[in-house]
Amino acid sequence: MTSLAQRLRSGDKIVTAWSGLAVPIVAELLARGGYEAVTLDMQHGQHDMASVREGMASLTLAGAHRIVRIPVGGNAMASRVLDVGAEAVIAPMINNRADAEAFAAAMKFPPVGARSWGPHRAAMLAGKTSSDYLAGANDSLLSLAMIETPEAIAALEDILSVPGIDGVFVGPSDLSLTLSQGLSLDPGGERTQKAATDIARRTLAAGKVAGIFCLEPGKVQEAIGMGYSLMAFGSDAFLLMEASQAALKSSRV
Template sequence: MTSPKSLAAKLRADESIVTAWASLAVPILAELLGRSGYPAVTFDMQHGQHDFGAVREGLSFLSLTDAHKIVRIPVGEMSTASRALDIGAECVIAPMINSVEDARAFADAMKYPPVGKRSWGPHRAAMLNGQALPDYLASANNETVALAMIETPEAIAALDDILDVPGIDGIFVGPSDMSLTLSNGAKLDPNGEKTIEVCAELAERTRAKGKIAGIFCMSPERVHESRKQGYRLMAYGFDVSLFMGAATAAIDACR
């Protein structure tokens, strides 16, 4: 984690990272995504099939590759954020951070004192990183990335205050839930004009604070558009869709 090639260092240096999205609780699939060339893989505990054990094994398998390790925790499970870091996650995405209070609880789980209240126990993380425990402690607050998901009008209104919370490194935008909440449940429109407009505003406001902006993208085109808007962590490539697409292409080629 002290390497200049850490995920935190790359994002703060304004490099762009595309992460695969792993929902299937099959550890070797995460490794295969890393071996395929993805610079990062995100384990989804909110809507994916991963429980803690699956994430633990997946992070170990992913450590056999050069891909960075990201975990999205379930809504409100801040203790899981600390546990994910303890087993090797470099970045944690927390959904539905709608207020300063939510952001503080998340930061407390992600950062050691004096920034937060994370308790000690990163033995597996240090092992995977090839670090002595004192070295892990010295770098952890700077090298673990806390991204608050912004998905609601309440979060948009509170964005500046959320970003000002010590220990919050940036945001991660969920366009699907954003469109759902902006329309009060009327429609799901992640690529709609209004959603894209709001996403652009969020990136601008986040970068103005010197923080990291991440977003889930539905297409390669949206990856490129999001990069131009100022996002630097873009999720694209859902494991289920990737597998089914490759399988369909393979059998179609045989017909």
């Protein structure tokens, strides 16, 4: 299976489902429903290390790419989720070069970073020997820094220049909140979209991967037009509720 990193760097556009429910078979069903990637959310979702561990196996079984968003400042967790099979890790609130360096250090083996050895389960899921896993890990496992604040936008070139940072992931809700200094939540607003467009442009200019969370289906194509290649759309809890409502509505006479 071609890695997520290879696909995104070659220009593929991938939509990832967003999993907040700590039930591994739900993530698997999202993949079996057609999603090429699923992101397990440890920041605002209910996932913990146990559900991520089992979720990585479930997604491997379903043939989907495996992404995890860690909690704010959870760099130790970044190494752990890689060890159980994550192909990409999204780190929230990376606001400056120091934040990016700490995240990259947890994600990459020496000489790029300081990740310690122990990816036995990850190698097993990938069908690789330990030597093969080590040889490709730094290049094939993606470190995506979330850009969500004016401080991060101002420091974007510094963040992108850190060895071991492979790209960015935009959170438009928090971005709108911080751009307005807490006065409004407007992820689809003009100011937020202008910032997202600028972030994508600068990220692509640096030769890195750009990802973004999309709250509406139309925003996926808009994001692609901006230059994004990884788009999150479709949260498990909302998809289940919407499917339930549609099923009930269709059954009423």
